Amino acid sequence: MNHCLEAGGEHVAPDHFRLMMNCAEICQTSANFMLSGSAFSQRVCEICAEICEACAQSCEQIDGMEECARVCRECAESCRRMAGGATGQNTVPQERVPAGEL
Secondary structure, eight states, rough: OOOHHHHHHGOOOHHHHHHHHHHHHHHHHHHHHHHTOEEEEEHHHHHHHHHHHHHHHHHTTSOHHHHHHHHHHHHHHHHHHHHTTTTTTTOOOOOOOOOOOO
16 A cells, blocks of 8 residues: 555545555454454455455556555455365364354
8 A cells, every 4th residue: 555655646546545445454354353263254255355356456457556466366366265265165164153143
């Protein structure tokens, strides 16, 4: 985000910058959920992958953001694996949550 702040212009367009902030935040949240062994980490990782992919697409539209787009794509793939999308199984143990507690 510092790169975008310094570059200005389209790098700090509200939709793009907001998406980058969302991406960074959901990545941190996903890590926190996985570290705590949350029963919801798979679902958080699924949305993390979606947001990282959207951020990569946004970065690809702006000159000088190739590295950011690449890293976002790598993160999206990692989140898909954590959510079980690449292997069909979760890689993080999940606890069962009774339906009444959702």
